[in-house]
Amino acid sequence: MDMTPPPGSTRKAFYDAIRAQHMTPLWEVLHALVPQQPATPCVPAFWAYAQVRPYLMESGQLITAEEAVRRVLILENPGLQGQSAITQSLYAGLQLILPGEVAPSHRHTQSALRFVVEGKGAYTAVDGERTTMTPGDFIITPSWTWHDHGHEGTQTNGEPVVWLDGLDIPMLRFFDAGFAENHSERSQPVTKAEGTSYQRYGANMLPVRYNAPFGQTSPIFSYPYDRTREALHTLERQAPVDDWDGVKLRYVNPATGGSPMPTMATFMQRLPAGFDGKAWRQTDGAIFSVVEGHGSVTISHGAGQQVFEFGPRDHFVIPSWHTASLRSAPGCVLFSFSDRPVHQALGIHREERLS
Amino acid sequence: MDMTPPPGSTRKAFYDAIRAQHMTPLWEVLHALVPQQPATPCVPAFWAYAQVRPYLMESGQLITAEEAVRRVLILENPGLQGQSAITQSLYAGLQLILPGEVAPSHRHTQSALRFVVEGKGAYTAVDGERTTMTPGDFIITPSWTWHDHGHEGTQTNGEPVVWLDGLDIPMLRFFDAGFAENHSERSQPVTKAEGTSYQRYGANMLPVRYNAPFGQTSPIFSYPYDRTREALHTLERQAPVDDWDGVKLRYVNPATGGSPMPTMATFMQRLPAGFDGKAWRQTDGAIFSVVEGHGSVTISHGAGQQVFEFGPRDHFVIPSWHTASLRSAPGCVLFSFSDRPVHQALGIHREERLS
């Protein structure tokens, strides 16, 4: 329904007059501003690793990690071209580091997660402590904390390392709260032995005088995959499997039980062999990274429907309030993240499980 | 610095190739995505009520409240044209209701505040209870709660009523979480006497079995100006006056001590006569409505500086991380609101008091 008033009409003249005063009539746009249900510009999208990987490797020839600062190919939602966003509020990209490279140290108010996709030999350094990156590990770099990374392998014996980066870049841009700083040194000094933060905070214990050094953000920098995998496999064998999610756990900040970062929730789930999941929809659009196994996701919205067949290291996005369901014949493991904690903090999270 | 690679270059070819895969190189946009400090498109803006009011009254001739659903002139930030936004995350507008009119009942997940600017005789109905609107009153319509309004005067003896609407419309759009519904009846049935919710929740007491009927949102619908004004005037006389803010109080949800709505903080402040405030800046852009008195606000950003002289019913906006200071020769009262609770929930709020 076009409500634009015809040229020469009284309303048109009024609209022109108030526009000069930086005013505009609500009644012409009310339906768009207050929609009956979410009308996201985001669309379902899929990045097959087999197609993506050659470009990633080519980027390694094109630019060094040091020059690029962060050598990342952004996964851009086809519905959000030019916005460097995978959903309206989140950013995702695949980052490459080659043996012997070092990426410079900086800090920013954007929170970041790293989910290791491929390769060994790289490390992430956060607040003076280096963590070795292994596929399946979930690593965070908290808001306003110095971080850098590098690859300790050599060009002759090392292998490229790739991870999924997830950040709240669009959110910080939207809220006009982005700050950044470069470290005075290329790599920050290493002041703590590897594993210190995990032993201090990750054993279901906390220091007696715990003082929340990273605010609402988890003091655990790395959640190793071997621990996560063991939990999922035990639960698959021993506990009831959810009809929608299979066995799905969310990572927590052990000091609060909340999400590891205030802007992003992260999950790992296992679909058992033969899983044929029921459909659901939720307001938080979610990004998936396939860790192990094969399967498919069916995403439908209005009349449209898309099915993505996925295997290890593939990535896909399910937009807000799109109906989705998961299947897996051989069983699989999926990492995912979304902005759910923000929806919950704002009291606007909705979820519907269809049967 | 233009980093766009020249046509025909290897990088240009690479960028074209990956664009087809919905990928884009981070290193070309990193500085824009992770800025050193907030680079908001928002600009300072001022709406003098003397200029705005005639258009508001003209809108009353142009369209009925019923046809318009909500007869509002949106205050649109000159830096955000076409976005119906006064800051990137917030919406503001001036709404008019005329004697005898009724605006239809609906509900939506957007949270809304009403700050009464002019006139008597109107009411807002929320969840079965009507509240009479008096200038200076701060009224809320909680997320997903039925609300409507009307004017009980007659065309012969009534006067127009105007209020400032503040909503989180851009935020709900950004997070893809907007839902809305129209009531089956034009006005919702009145089921509670006026004043019930204020007596039940507003006397520094709560029902023994308080069950958070509006989630994180305050159960008080209306914070009357006479109560607020008394508090401010007492404190101006008896308590220390802050060098930046004068006497400034924030409205609270009495069940939590948090903001009345999870997405917006609201404030009322009194600048004593002769106040010459120090400058500050904060990440949350703020919208002001002048209640009483006259004064000026100085807003500077980079090399630029603007001064707005204000009087009763004028409105202005201070964008994120712009330096601002307030002055008032005769003394004045200012209402304001911002998205500060979101910044705080996300751990991204910054504020700097300059001396």
Place this chain on the structure above:
Amino acid sequence: MDMTPPPGSTRKAFYDAIRAQHMTPLWEVLHALVPQQPATPCVPAFWAYAQVRPYLMESGQLITAEEAVRRVLILENPGLQGQSAITQSLYAGLQLILPGEVAPSHRHTQSALRFVVEGKGAYTAVDGERTTMTPGDFIITPSWTWHDHGHEGTQTNGEPVVWLDGLDIPMLRFFDAGFAENHSERSQPVTKAEGTSYQRYGANMLPVRYNAPFGQTSPIFSYPYDRTREALHTLERQAPVDDWDGVKLRYVNPATGGSPMPTMATFMQRLPAGFDGKAWRQTDGAIFSVVEGHGSVTISHGAGQQVFEFGPRDHFVIPSWHTASLRSAPGCVLFSFSDRPVHQALGIHREERLS
């Protein structure tokens, strides 16, 4: 069932032997230690003001406020003789101040409430601010905050003032956490005008930079009865009356929505004329002070039952897990307090509403 082993038996010898090692067998006392339901030594008790008042006045002849420090007749539960306790965890007493008297300033980690029972002319000073005491007012002296009081009347024109004191004395003794200090001056200096704290914190608003000056304790020192009474009477007329409680509100700390003090909940309730309440029981024993009107309380436990007919200024206690119900022919107003917030913090609160 007497499980004490006979003299000369093996068990007896064993018990004697381990007693010397400061050990004792659990199995002899398990049933007492882990009872099937609360087995409180507390009993229902009633103090008729007509009987109590003459003694209070006599105490005014016997000792000065200054000598007594606090001239209080402790209401001691008949089941807890010698323990200065009205329930196992709480202390209650009636305090008298005469015209012209001053009681010295001190502070202690015990939290205290004052509920004004009779008379005008007295004040309580807390943290540099004096509050005039009027019957029905609920006043607090937060943990570790300087407080004193006095009576500004003269012996010729003044009247005695009496209030109910409620403290967590037994609780602090039990947890070994009592500290106290006397002020270097008889009365602390007055540094704030009366009403400052109520205007600053009591108008459903809080200072922008609220910093919890009294920790978990409310920054409002006095909750005036006229405000409370208005709320109760409005709700009695306009809102549903609860079958067990009539109209019952709990006082809150406006900064948290929790109880005014972390150890005690306080309530005011109105029973409408003709109220014949249903019975309930709860784990928190409660102390009542009758404000207005007449009525009766029926308390039963096991086979026993007691009925107390009450009028203004009478006091009574309902012990833990005793079944109670309230009646009032003319209507009445009751103040009460208990240690409910502790039960809730410890996850041990139980309540049962019988029908």
Place this chain on the structure above:
Amino acid sequence: MDMTPPPGSTRKAFYDAIRAQHMTPLWEVLHALVPQQPATPCVPAFWAYAQVRPYLMESGQLITAEEAVRRVLILENPGLQGQSAITQSLYAGLQLILPGEVAPSHRHTQSALRFVVEGKGAYTAVDGERTTMTPGDFIITPSWTWHDHGHEGTQTNGEPVVWLDGLDIPMLRFFDAGFAENHSERSQPVTKAEGTSYQRYGANMLPVRYNAPFGQTSPIFSYPYDRTREALHTLERQAPVDDWDGVKLRYVNPATGGSPMPTMATFMQRLPAGFDGKAWRQTDGAIFSVVEGHGSVTISHGAGQQVFEFGPRDHFVIPSWHTASLRSAPGCVLFSFSDRPVHQALGIHREERLS
């Protein structure tokens, strides 16, 4: 100072008269009720395992686990004789189970911890899941949750198993909130495989739909020693050692970051070889169980001082506000627990680190 009035005096007559009304004068007891600092009846005490163990084994001859329900020798503070308490608010005992025995299933509102001291082959069952008990493991049985235990060994090849029981029995008695029930079956049915709860809740992840099945109590039933020990030893090597505590961690409820049970905090600490700790005092009295190594604790109060030399499986108690310091030549590991979370919830916790 004896303030008791002489027989025949006016005051004595007054006291007698009001005693009949269940009243007593505050001014006679004010100093005792509001002490300048904690005046606990608790005294320092030490139980050498070499002395205790023979009695524990003798109790195994004297009574069966089934008859005793819980075969425990209570560690009773010499200052609290007859109260079955190790501090005023806490209970501690040593429990024995012999090969082949089963202790019946029950539940109660008292929260309980088990810290395994000696032996293998026993299990604790909580909410349908059995957990094997290994020395150093910290196990909980949440309030109002079915629990039982047994020993799967045989009389020929099994060994006795002993653990420290810690409960909030005196606290529940004080607050009159104790409820208990016996299970209809001797052992509750096993419905979950061992390790399920640890995998579900202990991997720094939580189920997506976590619903706090045990309220404020941790959903992890067993915190295994091998995990705790690894954390302590890593931190001893890699992180700064605290001058008072060595390396000290507190167990947490991973869903909240709070203590595993709302009434008790639990800690494990490692003193490195040659540790000579500084002195401290705190309001929460604490009970220690020595896990590994040898050392000494010096406890002083007023003029008195006691030194306990300790080795594996010894137990001791440091009362409230007693000054204590720890030393260890060879290095040692200490488990401890106190009622600190209650002190913190009530806003009455104090701690002083002396230098």
